Amino acid sequence: MFRQWDAQCGGGLRRKAVVGQLHEVTDLLQEPQPEATTRRLFKVAAELAELAGWMSYDVGLQPTAQKYFVLALHSAKEAGDRPLGSYVLSSMSRQMIHLGRPEDALELIHLAQYGSRDCAGPRTQSMLYAMEARAYANMGQPGRCKRAVRMAEDIFAEAGEWDEPDPDWIRFFSEAELYAENSHSYRDLAYVAGRSPTYASLAEPLMRRAVELFGQESGAHQRSYALNLIGMATVHLLQREPEQSAVLATEAITAAKKVRSERVNTRIRKTVDTAVRDFGDLADVVELTERLAIELPETADAV
DSSP: OHHHHHHHHOTTTTHHHHHHHHHHHHHHHTSOOOHHHHHHHHHHHHHHHHHHHHHHHHTTOHHHHHHHHHHHHHHHHHHTOHHHHHHHHHHHHHHHHHTTOHHHHHHHHHHHHHHHTTTSOHHHHHHHHHHHHHHHHHTTOHHHHHHHHHHHHHHHTTGGGOOSOOOGGGTTOOHHHHHHHHHHHHHHHHHHTTSOHHHHHHHHHHHHHHHHHHHTTTTTTHHHHHHHHHHHHHHHHHTTOHHHHHHHHHHHHHHHTTSOOHHHHHHHHHHHHHHHHHHTTSHHHHHHHHHHHHHSOGGGOOO
């Protein structure tokens, strides 16, 4: 339920509720419990702490997020749940990419892959390869990035044949998420390679498909929809198509108003700043800047 709320509304609305539940579970762990109960409590603590960390990251509380992620990793280890531990490491990796530390992100992903290679399902393994691609993209290593993208796609295709149910925490990694991650890898490569139109052209069809799929989900993944609209807007800027970029950024502003996510708001502002820097005299960009100031002012962002 908390994960669904996070996807629909962003990290800002329900974070305190998740933290409250986490405190309850950690209090129970201070009391004597049967061994089986203790392991189950540690598993619940790991999932809650990961989600609290993710929500904190989403609203811009980066040091707080890191503390929750460390707690989640410790709890997953105590629960003996290696795939869950790999998932926590992937969340930590996403944060490192956001903070501009791709080398640290790659190290975390490699730890996750090493720890879960013989026990995690194909959906989890695909997600880890997609995150590996993101790290390589931000490090400017196109060959390794493309290989990781292919691995993510190939292994995801095996998910339907997996005869064990996926844990709830990885069910978010849908076809839409796969397209989104891989398109962002190519988009990031384009920026690292000096705004390469070649990599932007690789990103565009994948990003477009991600936007389509998230848009069909009736708001269930409103934040992901907004993030991929922004991603598509940046791809059009890379392709020097500012009018199309302004249309998508305007749609992203509308979507962003339905969630409380500093991450979404920050990405919109960076995209608009780029549009202003490159195409500031264009009427569509001027109108977009005015709309952003009115509809998504910085003072309205609550963390």
